[in-house]
Amino acid sequence: MNFPTLSDIRAAHERIQPFIHRTPVLTSTAINEIAGCEIFFKCENFQKVGAFKARGAANAVLKLSPEQKAKGVATHSSGNHAAALARAASVAGIPSYIVMPSNAPEIKKKAVKGYGGEIIECEPTQKDRETTLEAVVERTGATFIPPFDYLDVIEGQATCALELLEELPDLDVVIAPVGGGGLLAGTALTVHYLNPKTQVIAGEPTGADDAFRSFREGAIIPNTTTQTMADGLLTTLGKLPFAIIQKHVEDILLATDPEIVEAMRLVYERMKVVIEPSGAVPLAALLANKERFSGRKVGIIISGGNVDLGKLPF
Amino acid sequence: MNFPTLSDIRAAHERIQPFIHRTPVLTSTAINEIAGCEIFFKCENFQKVGAFKARGAANAVLKLSPEQKAKGVATHSSGNHAAALARAASVAGIPSYIVMPSNAPEIKKKAVKGYGGEIIECEPTQKDRETTLEAVVERTGATFIPPFDYLDVIEGQATCALELLEELPDLDVVIAPVGGGGLLAGTALTVHYLNPKTQVIAGEPTGADDAFRSFREGAIIPNTTTQTMADGLLTTLGKLPFAIIQKHVEDILLATDPEIVEAMRLVYERMKVVIEPSGAVPLAALLANKERFSGRKVGIIISGGNVDLGKLPF
Numbered sequence A, B: 001m002n003f004p005t006l007s008d009i010r011a012a013h014e015r016i017q018p019f020i021h022r023t024p025v026l027t028s029t030a031i032n033e034i035a036g037c038e039i040f041f042k043c044e045n046f047q048k049v050g051a052f053k054a055r056g057a058a059n060a061v062l063k064l065s066p067e068q069k070a071k072g073v074a075t076h077s078s079g080n081h082a083a084a085l086a087r088a089a090s091v092a093g094i095p096s097y098i099v100m101p102s103n104a105p106e107i108k109k110k111a112v113k114g115y116g117g118e119i120i121e122c123e124p125t126q127k128d129r130e131t132t133l134e135a136v137v138e139r140t141g142a143t144f145i146p147p148f149d150y151l152d153v154i155e156g157q158a159t160c161a162l163e164l165l166e167e168l169p170d171l172d173v174v175i176a177p178v179g180g181g182g183l184l185a186g187t188a189l190t191v192h193y194l195n196p197k198t199q200v201i202a203g204e205p206t207g208a209d210d211a212f213r214s215f216r217e218g219a220i221i222p223n224t225t226t227q228t229m230a231d232g233l234l235t236t237l238g239k240l241p242f243a244i245i246q247k248h249v250e251d252i253l254l255a256t257d258p259e260i261v262e263a264m265r266l267v268y269e270r271m272k273v274v275i276e277p278s279g280a281v282p283l284a285a286l287l288a289n290k291e292r293f294s295g296r297k298v299g300i301i302i303s304g305g306n307v308d309l310g311k312l313p314f
Helices: A006-019 A029-035 A053-062 A066-071 A080-092 A106-114 A126-140 A151-167 A182-194 A210-217 A239-248 A257-271 A277-287 B006-019 B029-035 B053-062 B066-071 B080-092 B106-114 B126-140 B151-167 B182-194 B210-217 B239-248 B257-271 B277-287
Strands: A038-043 A073-076 A096-101 A118-122 A173-177 A199-205 A251-255 A297-302 B038-043 B073-076 B096-101 B118-122 B173-177 B199-205 B251-255 B297-302
Touching: A006 A053, A006 A151, A006 A182, A029 A038, A029 A257, A029 A277, A038 A151, A053 A080, A053 A151, A073 A080, A073 A126, A080 A096, A080 A106, A096 A106, A096 A126, A106 A118, A118 A126, A151 A173, A151 A182, A151 A239, A151 A297, A173 A182, A173 A277, A182 A199, A182 A239, A199 A210, A199 A277, A210 A239, A210 A251, A251 A257, A251 A277, A257 A277, A277 A297, B006 B053, B006 B151, B006 B182, B029 B038, B029 B257, B029 B277, B038 B151, B053 B080, B053 B151, B073 B080, B073 B126, B080 B096, B080 B106, B096 B106, B096 B126, B106 B118, B118 B126, B151 B173, B151 B182, B151 B239, B151 B297, B173 B182, B173 B277, B182 B199, B182 B239, B199 B210, B199 B277, B210 B239, B210 B251, B251 B257, B251 B277, B257 B277, B277 B297
Parallel strands: A038 A297, A073 A096, A096 A118, A173 A199, A173 A297, A199 A251, B038 B297, B073 B096, B096 B118, B173 B199, B173 B297, B199 B251
Antiparallel strands: none
């Protein structure tokens, strides 16, 4: 398997740079005191579309051939990838077709429409999402850009850690959340290339712990049910990300929903920053395993800030 | 009356710099589109103690004589000034005595205690606050540092606009919220000195509109009742700030509570930043008067981010 190399990742960063934010790295003395270590938060909640997903989608779209571009891109998603792909397509001036379940939140549909994406509704089942998408691709000739199980997307997500390590080359650990695994795999590749001594650790919600179990078993064990507020991390780990994670990730740590709420609260109260539950999982996992990080320099990727303000857990 | 000069304000900035954050200036394409102008948010919600109050309190404490310092500082406050003064005193290694009404929120008391301030409880009336403070000053010899009606505090608050205009010298307008008037007066002085062509405008809640009425009448007309969620802006305008505001402020614009909620929501959703209701008042006032700002470059001071997460209006 040809995983992205360091020069591939650097090229991806050059490619997408005009279309994404270089997000800030924030620190909080108060949170450091509570955690007993020195934390550097890479704030992808400030990223375009409010999540790191803007990186992978932009990279995948910009790498298409002119012929592919002419026919546009398609995906099925009810979350941040939908908006990210619609935006990337809009930036590239090409059409996008987004298959969304009929019960997707109105605000997510609005975001996709705002970027000029065409929404195709389907039944809220995995099967109908897939068959609807197949029909769309058949009809339009658009290229399917999956949310994480796709090398160009992983390559794009890898640019986040590139910025973080350019700023802080001597981190002891980087913690990223894991859902489908695109961000974690990209992070693991970049960190491996730039500083093999830096450990990469994942944070995962206890209520959707397929990556935790898969990592220990050495084979993907899908979630049969999921129950967590971290709605960005419900998907089962992808095959490509898993291959990278097995090689370059040190460990996967779990956090319960009450621990996630507490980590969210800390970030809102002490850093005055809005993050989504999934974005709080790495800090929650760190705080649940404080002794392991004691006195160390830790980079944490805050994956996104798209939260329904009417449903905050406070 | 000897108001702070530009070199006084610059000296204050030098004096307090080691003890405060130089807060970032953020922008949002989405909010600019909605507002029809170009807005630069000076984010004092990221300031120490979560509000601009850290500036004035630090300046006032650091300017005390060694004899005064030895006896400490005192104030009455249930809000951000209480925490800011306790922290400034702690940084200077001197005692602080904070008179707080018995019904002050537990979290505010905790903040003061966290900075080593001594809390003296009083009845929740203006009269008992004042007599209790007098007794404390009598007993300890501490210097009373008022929250806004005090030149060294105004001089400290003036350093916020100094940073803003250093970064953006050609703003057409700067909008600050007005409660007691310390921040607005300091802002007006700095802007007047650095760029007299830049207008200074205040945002005030309709439910505590004493500054609006006083500005038009040319005399301080206190609030008889107040009714607004912007709990940092309930106090009546101070005499010293008013004298400055009359000279150097262009206008005071009002915002209703629903307009304040809508502005808060925009900042949370689009900028992913936590602000308190008072901090949203300038944006709310701008959006209620869009045509006036159309196409202009506007600086907005977000005064603070200390909000009770359990009581967000969303």
